[in-house]
Amino acid sequence: MSKFLSKKNPLFFVAEIGGNHEGEFEYAKRLTQLAIDSGADAVKHQIYSGDKLVSRVESPDRNLHFKKFELTREQYITLAEMCREADTIFMASVWDIERLAWANPYITIHKVGSGDVTAFPLIKYMVGTNKPIILSTGLCTLDEVRRTVEYIRSLNQSYIVEGKLALLQCTTAYPCPAEDTNLNAIPLLKDEFGLPVGYSDHTLGTDAALSAAIMGAEILEMHFTDDRKGKTFRDHFVSITLDETRDLLERIRKVKILQGSKVKKPTPAEIAADHVRSFRRSIYASRPIAKGELLTNKNLAILRPARGIPANEYDTLLGRTATRDIKEHELIRREDVA
16 A cells, blocks of 8 residues: 555645755745645655765865755754644655754655665665655666665565555756656556656656656656746756646646546446447348348348347358348347347
8 A cells, every 4th residue: 555645636746845945944934835835745845964965075066055055953843843734744855864863753754865866874764764755766777776675675674565665757857858757767667666656857847747647657746936937046947836736736637537447348427328329239120021031241230229139249140040020120139030
C-alpha cells in the first residue's frame, strides 16, 4: 500500500518552494501560505547551511549563494507549524545530519534531492526515522538508482515491502529542455522497482506535468512561486503559481476520470442507453425464407438490433435448414434453424 496517497487530489501533489524565498522569511511565509491555499498535499522547503553543503575552498561563489538563502531553525519551525495548522504536510530536503536531527519531528515525509542520491550518510539517517522517503532520480543511471534502492532495502526492508519509498523521474536542468524530460522513465522505474513512482518537474509550463500524470505518475512535485514577473532567481521561471496549480490539478482530475479503470467491459452509460443491443447486429432474413430452405448468403443478412443470434455466428448458419417460414427482415432465432 503506497504511503503517498492524496486525500483531496487525483495524485499526491508537492508544492516545492525550495529557494524561491531567496532568504527572506516574510516572503517564505507568503509562499507557504499560497502553496497551502493552492490545494497542495505537501509544501516543501530546503533546509541547509551553506558551509555544510558547499566547500568554501572549491566553490566559494556557490557557498555564498547558499548562505544568502539560509533561514534559521526557528523560521523553518514556524513554516512547519503553518502547514500543520492548515492540515497540510510539511516536507523538506534537509542537506546535513545536524539539521535532520532537529527538523525530523516536523517532517512527515523525507525528500532526497537528485544531488543526494549517492549521499548515503544522509539517506541512512532518514531511513532510521522510519518515515516515508521520496527519492528524486535526476543525474542518475538506472544502476545508480538500483544501488540506492538496494542500500535502503539493506537498512530497512519495509521501505520496499510496504511502499514507503517512492521514486521521482527528474531531469536536473533549469529549465529542462523538452527533449531531456524523458517521461518514459516513469513506467521504466515502475517496472524495474515495483515502487510508487512520480515526476519532479523543471520544465516551462505544465504540459510535462499533465503528461506525467497521464503516464501514471502517482506523485507530482512542482516548483511554486507567487509570480514569475520581475524575478531573477532561476527557480521562479520553472515554477507555477496558485492559480496555475489549481488549474493543473483540475485538468489532471478530468484526465483521471477519462482514463477510467483497467477493466474492459460495457460501461454504465452504454448499458443505460441499451447500445449493446441497438448498435450490434443479429442474423435476419434478407428475403422471405420457406420452411425447409437452406440458409445461404442470398437469404441471410446481419442487421440491428442484436436481439437474436449474434452476427459473429453467421458462418455457423450457412448450409443449415429453416424450420419454419420466415418473413423478410424477420429475426432468426436458434429454434428457427435445424
